[in-house]
Amino acid sequence: MRAVEIGADRILRTTEREPGRPGEGEIRVEVGHAGICGSDLHNLQMPDYAPAGTVLGHEFSGIVAELGTGVGRLRPGDRVAVLPFDFCGVCARCVSGSPQTCVQIRTTKIGGAFRQGAFAESVIVPAASAYVLPDSVGDAEGALVEPIAVGIHGVAAAESSPEEPVAVVGGGPVGVMVTLALQARGFSRIVGVEPNRFRRDRLAGLGIAVTAPDDGPEAAREALAGAVPNVVFDCSGHPTGPSTALELLEPLGRLVVLGSTVRPAPFDFYRLVRDEIRVRGAVCYTREEFKEAIEHLAAGRIPSGDLITDIRDLDRAQESFEELIGNGTTQMKILLTP
Ligand SMILES: [Zn+2]
Ligand SMILES: [Zn+2]
Incomplete structure (x- = not known):
């Protein structure tokens, strides 16, 4: 599959890599749309946080393509938005109701140094992180759930x-x-x-x-x-x-x-x-806030149409990052699509 990797020279390039198979409790999602976030722009400059080989992309939606063992709630073909962290649920911060500061937030981030992100044709994610999109939420809109949850x-x-x-x-x-x-x-x-x-x-x-x-x-x-x-x-x-x-x-x-x-x-x-x-x-969101973002979109309470200013092929990642970093950009959200 195609994936956009950070090179040793900090340039984004489309490369070929194995899509991988979902393990227990995981699913493989075929990415439909993935938004470029300000934090992606920042991390491109931060080799300590996103070393060469990292695939960024954490604001995304797509279609469930493959289920790992023990996944009962989802079916192949489901349209989903993915919460790009795996809150442990047992650390003191999770237990106190602030999972956005969970001890494993950094190591489980999809699109960080430890888990491949969504600027790719497909991505393996925990099944518990995938939220089925109602029919009234469009495919591209699904990639806005994450930033709206913020x-x-x-x-x-x-x-x-x-x-x-x-x-x-x-x-x-x-x-x-x-x-x-x-x-x-x-x-x-x-x-x-x-x-x-x-x-x-x-x-x-x-x-x-x-x-x-x-x-x-x-x-x-x-x-x-x-x-x-x-x-x-x-x-x-x-x-x-x-x-x-x-x-x-x-x-x-x-x-x-x-x-x-x-x-x-x-x-x-x-x-x-x-x-x-x-x-x-304030950083990230809880699961409830992620779901609330989907509900607002589904109910038409968020005018999402104006937020997506362009949808581009994955191959245009580097050019799009440069445009967003540049002063005076008139872009809001650029979505990359495989
Ligand atoms: Zn973001
Ligand atoms: Zn935790």
């Missing part, structure tokens, strides 16, 4: 309620997914804060108020009819994101950080203490 987890992490005014900092894919998750959960008082004109317009296209960071927190409040956000989601992935988010917040507010940056970010800890701001990170 947005849902971010919203859940805020422990907020739909009446509250909220702000989303950053209009890249993560900011869009958080906005869509907020709307799907019934939030309507949302302001998006984004410096780039194109991305700001894209957020506005989702039906929310938008401002630029340079306009200051007053502009965001004005956009919320005078309300000060109780919750701000930093989805910028930029070192200025956390401080921009902090300025927007009401005292006692919650700051949820989803966009990570490896560069140091300045942060006003005086303000944090004085106003008793709560800050937390």
Whole structure:
């Protein structure tokens, strides 16, 4: 089968490899569509995390092709979206209800260093990680379940309620997914804060108020009819994101950080203490949140059509990564298809 591997020179190339056979409790999925994630772009630059030979791709849907032993729930031909981790279910973090921090999250990641990812014709996955797609969710849409689940987890992490005014900092894919998750959960008082004109317009296209960071927190409040956000989601992935988010917040507010940056970010800890701001990170999702993403798509609560900006053959992986890394991309989600 064809698979896109990272070369020793960190270039993505299509190679031939054996598809493998599913072991006990596993299935082989023929990949239909696999989205390129910001974390894939990042990992391409990180040989420690994704050594040469790694096949990336963790946002995907496809068709069950082959069952390993002991798999009763699925049938060949089932259309599925795959949760790309295998939560152990027994570590303290899993038991406490936070499987997204499971001790084996890194070693079980499909599309990480230890398990082949979905930029390939087929992939072996744990049967328990495959979720059958309802008829109302299209094949390509199935590849959006994972990033939408990221947005849902971010919203859940805020422990907020739909009446509250909220702000989303950053209009890249993560900011869009958080906005869509907020709307799907019934939030309507949302302001998006984004410096780039194109991305700001894209957020506005989702039906929310938008401002630029340079306009200051007053502009965001004005956009919320005078309300000060109780919750701000930093989805910028930029070192200025956390401080921009902090300025927007009401005292006692919650700051949820989803966009990570490896560069140091300045942060006003005086303000944090004085106003008793709560800050937390949010990563991945639980199984319930993954299922919730499917339910929102099935019910038409997420306008997925605009999210997929291109569908391309696997052979165009390198070119697509370069385009997404480049400044000023107008792409949202590029899906690769074998
Ligand atoms: Zn992702
Ligand atoms: Zn665990």
